[in-house]
Amino acid sequence: MTIYDISKMAGVSIATVSRVLNGNANVRPETRRKVLDVMERCGYTPNAFARGLGLNSMNTIGILCADSSDLYLAKAVYYIERNLRAGGYHSILCCTGYELEDKKSSLNLLLNQKVDSVVMVGSNFIEEDDADNDYIRDAARQIPLMLLNADFDHPNVYCTLCDDFKAAQEAALSLIDAGITDILYLYNSRSYSGQNKLAGYQSAFLQRDLPLEKDLQQYYDGGHEDVDGICAFLTRLHHMGLSFHAVLASEDILATAALKYARLHDLRVPEDLSIIGYNNSILASCCEPELTSVDNRLEDICRQLVKTLINTLDGNQMPQKTIFSGRLIRRGTTLPETGNCHAAERTLPPA
Amino acid sequence: MTIYDISKMAGVSIATVSRVLNGNANVRPETRRKVLDVMERCGYTPNAFARGLGLNSMNTIGILCADSSDLYLAKAVYYIERNLRAGGYHSILCCTGYELEDKKSSLNLLLNQKVDSVVMVGSNFIEEDDADNDYIRDAARQIPLMLLNADFDHPNVYCTLCDDFKAAQEAALSLIDAGITDILYLYNSRSYSGQNKLAGYQSAFLQRDLPLEKDLQQYYDGGHEDVDGICAFLTRLHHMGLSFHAVLASEDILATAALKYARLHDLRVPEDLSIIGYNNSILASCCEPELTSVDNRLEDICRQLVKTLINTLDGNQMPQKTIFSGRLIRRGTTLPETGNCHAAERTLPPA
């Protein structure tokens, strides 16, 4: 069933059929109805491939992420897909893993598929060695690139992100202002946003004129879901004589592990050990007490990212950088807030 | 850059170019090299749309799932995508939500997009009222359909699933044989696999000649991630006088909530309350003690599903139903196994 068939049955030319298909105004209402009737009766749907060839687009967006089963990335992928589809776009999902070569080849795969754009979910797509980021620059010469939680200044690259520096800073300040200064910063990623969080933690100490202890900044180099490994890691630090009365984690799962550590060592939370997680994921409410955690506004970010994406494809000029402010969600793993207002919420309006 | 350009530069016809592109054997090695050289130099890649039009396929598979941010579904989507891509296929992700109309329209969207097949992740795509499943039968007349964790007998529909009946049964038996008979079965889905789990629980009692108590089978009708709601639900049951010394949950998150309930009511786990979850997800290791949980072999299922899919598309005859056995992973929320061997593992070899 093609437009030729429809055109014959409706007694018009294929051009007219094509016009009603594309909502072209230059069709007599009467003719339009006639054609639509035939289409309806035949259950006609246009051939997507032919359409793609003619328009050089199939309204498809590539979604690149390291691991769509990761708690945080899965949420992001979900929000992005829903927003894209609401906007009339399809999503091709591509899980890349964390190796540069795989990220490159995945991106090329999407380019060869002729997607209209690709959104790269997670700051792990930006390499430390800037020369390695050429694969992004190359791609940006073909289609607009949307980065989620990364900051990359380049034409045709659009970034939507959370101000992790400030969010981590405020989280640390809230602990400091509660009287805790031996705060262990626990992280498992050195990506762009990972570095920002760390810098935020550090700046909190500077801001309060407190010394920074290297030993209190611990990088866990293990599996992304290895709670027991993290727990054992903390125990090892403890046995090595490291003393800390709070843990600020770069991800909820690290905080969850810290809570487990506390329980195994009979530490009261938050009295003996305060814990703050990051992402405000489902893990935060799965434990007892529930995790205080930084909400990094993922849903807002995704909505805005897709808005920017669609507008860009429509030819509108859009800002290349949109930043949301995170906010601390206080729950059971930290002491109730005092009168101190240093850690007050400072939410910027969405761009 | 098209095959015309390449053909000119290589001094051959477009037919020859197309042949080397598709690995056709009828090309003199010398000619092949010449053409490949030109392609290399020009960085030529074939136009995917034209290719799709010609072959009536773009090697794309639709992945339908209610919510790709759900812990379990996210894992499934991840495994499926990776396996598909390794097999040379792209994945279009489509999150449908749980409404029938949305599932229908999503499936149609994929059909119009001319995917080669669609995999429906989760038994929630099979409706209770069988007439409502016509949308699946209709789709199956166009392309092969792959169902994950659903059982639907129809031509061109292939099912890969876990034997949830037996898995739930064994989980229940393990509790009964540990001396606990007031086992609360807590579930939040009445889908096909949801009903199977429930039936498995029930059959365990029959098998041990124990009476079944309706009050001990509780359906929680709330959000899929609402730990606190579930926890409150259990508390309500408790206050209503319901007594139970074990909880068998149809999902880890329900079990997590049960653990939280235990902690809030100062119940020792597993001494006062045993808990078994389902899915063996990351939640199982995020709590203290860790959850005993049923592993439903998701990774194996996904691998097999994709294998079946690709073979089917290749024209090979494949079984329409492949069943894996689940297995109980014992951790801290149940008593250590006794000498009793009723709940021993009985793992079937993968099909």
Next chain:
DNA sequence: TTGTATGCGTTATCAT
């Protein structure tokens, strides 16, 4: 407002 003719970049069927 409608129709004609051509292009889009492949694949595939014939010849040669």
Next chain:
DNA sequence: ATGATAACGCATACAA
């Protein structure tokens, strides 16, 4: 082994 040519199904510039 290679080449000429016709599909594939739609969009669109141009003509009427």
